[in-house]
Amino acid sequence: MAIHKIQINDFVSDDYELIAVHSSLDDYKLAYMLNKELGVQLSKNLAYVEIAIPEGKSAFSNYIFDDEKNDVVWTLIENKTTIINSNKQTTSLFEQVDITVFLLPEFKKADYLIKIENIDYGFDSESIVDKIQEIKNVTTAYTIDITNLKSKNNLIF
Template identity: 55%
Template sequence: MAIIKLQIDDFISVDYELIAIHSSLEDYRLAYCINQKLGVSFEKSEKDIGIQIPEGKSHFTRFIFDDEEHELYWNLIPNKTKIITRQTQSPSLFEQTELDIATNIYLLPEMKKVDYLIKIEQVDDFFDADKLVDELLSIKQITTAYKIELNKLKSKNNLIF
């Protein structure tokens, strides 16, 4: 009887594109600009993306668009959020002070300079990500945009939501 080995990688297929965006706009303004330029309809999702870290739980807001015509599912996510932790210090025997410390948390820590990510799910061979990047670059509030090579990401598990 023959032995058949199955690798877990045999079942994993990457069916999404990831685009990095550098912009100083707030997330809702960026979603509005993209809606106007690309003719999509991003809406704020009720479900945030949560990531557990040693300092606590962090939440990333998300805007979604379900493109039923092309059978694509779009996510616009900020790469950075802040978490505030409270620490108590005792500078003297009779005095205690509480400090609020803000810590930046990144969805993709290896890409700290990226402000936003667009994750487009269920893409096929006909999807042209380069054309999408060119259209994003035509928005004057976006400094730069580019495709992210998925095989170079270390924290791609954070993109499972």
């Protein structure tokens, strides 16, 4: 009998674009501005993206838009969140330690990520980046090369 192994790499596809956004805006304000500027309809996803780390479980808020007409899924997700270390026994309120967790640790300076799934080869990500950079309080935006990304598995949600 043959043994078939299924690896996580079998499910990872590179048919998406990833855009990093540096901004001081709150997530709901950025989602609103992206909706206005890009003509999308991002709405709050009640299911948080969770990543388990030794210190505890982290939860990242996100906004999603499923463009059924073009069969494209847009996701705006925060890149960093703070958790309280729940494993350490504390005797005082002042001894609690907040831990910052990054969805993509390679891009710690990026505040948000935009994942655009099911794109075809004619997708123009540079025009999207240009429109994002026109938003007030967005410092910069750029595409991320996903081929050499070490924490690629964090983007499976």
